[in-house]
Amino acid sequence: MMTRALIGQPSKPHACHPEGMRCPKGHNEQCQFSFRSFRYVCCEDRADEDPPECPRYHDTLLTLCDGRENACPRGFKCLGSRQDEKIRLCCRSNPSLKYPEPATTFKDKKIVPKFLPTAPKAVAQVKFGNHSILTGELFGAEELERLENEPMIEIPQWDKDTLYTVVLFDISAPDPVYVRWLAVNVPIVEGVITINSKARIVEVYDAPHGGDKPSGMHVLVLAVYSQKDVWNGKTIGKFDPVGLNIGAWIRQNGEMIEQEPVAGNFYAYMTTLA
Numbered sequence: 001m002m003t004r005a006l007i008g009q010p011s012k013p014h015a016c017h018p019e020g021m022r023c024p025k026g027h028n029e030q031c032q033f034s035f036r037s038f039r040y041v042c043c044e045d046r047a048d049e050d051p052p053e054c055p056r057y058h059d060t061l062l063t064l065c066d067g068r069e070n071a072c073p074r075g076f077k078c079l080g081s082r083q084d085e086k087i088r089l090c091c092r093s094n095p096s097l098k099y100p101e102p103a104t105t106f107k108d109k110k111i112v113p114k115f116l117p118t119a120p121k122a123v124a125q126v127k128f129g130n131h132s133i134l135t136g137e138l139f140g141a142e143e144l145e146r147l148e149n150e151p152m153i154e155i156p157q158w159d160k161d162t163l164y165t166v167v168l169f170d171i172s173a174p175d176p177v178y179v180r181w182l183a184v185n186v187p188i189v190e191g192v193i194t195i196n197s198k199a200r201i202v203e204v205y206d207a208p209h210g211g212d213k214p215s216g217m218h219v220l221v222l223a224v225y226s227q228k229d230v231w232n233g234k235t236i237g238k239f240d241p242v243g244l245n246i247g248a249w250i251r252q253n254g255e256m257i258e259q260e261p262v263a264g265n266f267y268a269y270m271t272t273l274a
Contacts, residue, residue, distance in 0.1 A: 120264030
């Protein structure tokens with residue numbers, strides 16, 4: 001957490017102390033000891049980043065130990081975090097911990113909360129023709145014909161009286177994300193998302209191509225949201241699929257869609273390398 005910059009005085013970390021000097025109100029604000037400056041400073045969670053966690057089946061004590069065992073309380077070890085081995089935390093073995101899916105996979109792949117604020121409740125079944133994709137499946141450049149047409153999407157939990165918003169976005173684009181497909185006011189028939197005349201297509205499905213930039217692997221994330229209301233031209237507004245901050249867009253439209261996707265999935269494809 002940084003102070004406000006003043007004329008002749010740049011912004012600097014908020015100082016604090018666990019025994020008296022509190023931090024200003026923030027997003028899960030905490031007073032932590034900095035091994036860089038060797039003093040206590042105020043820290044807060046970022047909306048687009050999860051706090052570091054210990055390896056699976058370990059309790060996490062949000063105390064940086066910098067590789068020194070004596071920096072941790074009794075019963076804890078100094079281990080590298082799940083997200084980044086270079087970040088060393090105090091951890092304690094706990095075999096009873098649970099890791100629900102699909103939330104754990106979406107977090108481990110850094111889709112949540114960097115892109116989606118919240119993980120989907122369930123896995124969406126995504127089919128291209130007769131091919132049902134696996135979560136995280138990678139399609140080679142020679143297989144892109146399979147992805148030419150928009151997929152059929154089936155969700156395990158649904159309400160026949162609810163309309164849905166479907167978004168498919170590319171997190172490997174040069175900009176924050178590129179929205180490859182956005183359909184709103186979509187009805188559902190026996191669990192199958194049905195793109196018919198009642199639905200409104202905001203962005204027509206843009207199939208993967210071998211010449212997409214940047215070259216290499218592109219990861220596509222699909223999320224299905226239940227709607228609170230019917231989208232119209234005013235609520236959609238001016239929509240630019242290129243460089244969209246998808247997380248901010250989801251939060252900004254909290255009056256239109258639930259913040260937790262009812263279902264989601266992700267897969268990837270390879271371009272034709274030059």
